[in-house]
Amino acid sequence: MSGVLLELDRLSVRFLLGRDAEVRAVTDATLHLRPGRVLALVGESGCGKSVLASALLGLLPGNAQVRGKALLHNGTEQEIELLSAPEPVLAGQVRGRLVGLVPQSAATHLTPVRTARSQLVEAIRALDGPAGADELAERVGLDPADLDRYPHELSGGMAQRVAVALALAGDPRVVLADEPTTGLDRPLVHRTVDLLADTATADRAVLLITHDLAAARRVATDIAVMYASRIVEAGPAAEVLTDPWHPYTAGLLGALPDGGFRPIPGHPPDLTELARIEQEWGCVFCQRCPDVPGFAPCTGEPELLDLGGRWIAAHPPC
Numbered sequence: 084m085s086g087v088l089l090e091l092d093r094l095s096v097r098f099l100l101g102r103d104a105e106v107r108a109v110t111d112a113t114l115h116l117r118p119g120r121v122l123a124l125v126g127e128s129g130c131g132k133s134v135l136a137s138a139l140l141g142l143l144p145g146n147a148q149v150r151g152k153a154l155l156h157n158g159t160e161q162e163i164e165l166l167s168a169p170e171p172v173l174a175g176q177v178r179g180r181l182v183g184l185v186p187q188s189a190a191t192h193l194t195p196v197r198t199a200r201s202q203l204v205e206a207i208r209a210l211d212g213p214a215g216a217d218e219l220a221e222r223v224g225l226d227p228a229d230l231d232r233y234p235h236e237l238s239g240g241m242a243q244r245v246a247v248a249l250a251l252a253g254d255p256r257v258v259l260a261d262e263p264t265t266g267l268d269r270p271l272v273h274r275t276v277d278l279l280a281d282t283a284t285a286d287r288a289v290l291l292i293t294h295d296l297a298a299a300r301r302v303a304t305d306i307a308v309m310y311a312s313r314i315v316e317a318g319p320a321a322e323v324l325t326d327p328w329h330p331y332t333a334g335l336l337g338a339l340p341d342g343g344f345r346p347i348p349g350h351p352p353d354l355t356e357l358a359r360i361e362q363e364w365g366c367v368f369c370q371r372c373p374d375v376p377g378f379a380p381c382t383g384e385p386e387l388l389d390l391g392g393r394w395i396a397a398h399p400p401c
């Protein structure tokens with residue numbers, strides 16, 4: 084293996100809305116997910132995290148335009164370029180088998196009229212999964228007896244675990260976990276992210292999408308920070324979370340209790356406005372950037388630069 088399991092190279096997604104309007108949901112996202120690692124993708128609501136995950140699995144609606152590359156390295160077998168892979172490859176080899184997904188709002192994806200067990204057993208069968216339903220339940224910290232409940236009989240935490248078990252049913256190399264801890268109390272958040280991190284063994288990895296920085300801090304080995312469709316900073320979690328380079332990352336950390344509860348004033352821009360904002364300001368963060376006295380406009384579009392394993396969107400003079 085090349086040392087990278089999943090390699091995103093300038094992945095961009097736009098939703099065409101007609102009349103020249105478009106949503107720039109993901110712009111030039113470059114990421115490397117390595118075996119044995121948990122990469123946390125963090126950022127405020129609406130910045131493009133879920134769209135990025137959906138693009139990797141070919142789950143975007145018809146008005147989406149996708150550019151860039153996403154190479155899935157599959158051990159000794161051939162690599163698969165996910166963005167151009169035909170639907171039969173995605174359905175037959177990728178979804179659930181090589182790449183498992185814990186979808187956002189996972190509980191709503193469970194079929195209400197069937198028990199958790201019947202849905203899990205069906206997934207195991209369809210994906211030729213090596214583990215049985217009870218074994219998977221135990222792995223995700225569920226009492227196997229709870230699998231015999233219907234979705235409405237499951238607590239939010241249990242349903243979330245069933246979703247994780249479903250994502251693991253096909254024994255995937257990569258798990259994409261999209262906000263897997265929403266609505267859980269702190270101890271359950273810890274248990275859920277811990278069990279996800281446990282799946283990142285030698286030849287496997289996890290992309291943990293979350294806006295819970297505390298959860299990311301707990302389990303992530305690497306972190307990528309997304310703002311208004313762009314990755315603005317990425318690198319080893321221990322470094323980025325203690326010594327952030329980008330003012331947005333610093334702002335996110337400052338909003339945490341131990342950062343002093345000082346959220347960045349303002350809101351992220353409307354993603355239909357990004358082209359205009361970049362043209363006018365140079366950088367999409369400029370309007371909230373504390374380092375720009377008097378909101379002086381930055382010049383030039385930011386580029387994600389690799390500075391010895393730490394990545395930063397350069398947007399001088401912010």
Ligand SMILES: Nc1ncnc2c1ncn2[C@@H]1O[C@H](COP(=O)(O)OP(=O)(O)OP(=O)(O)O)[C@@H](O)[C@H]1O
Pocket residue numbers: 098106108126127128129130131132133134135144187262294354
């Ligand atoms: N089918 C679609 N058509 C148009 N715009 C869309 C579509 N799907 C998503 N978007 C937009 O893309 C942007 C990114 O959405 P996304 O769901 O990826 O955000 P997110 O970072 O996952 O947010 P959250 O943390 O709330 O889940 C949003 O502005 C959203 O409105």
Ligand code: NI
Pocket residue numbers: 132133134187261262
């Ligand atoms: Ni999302």
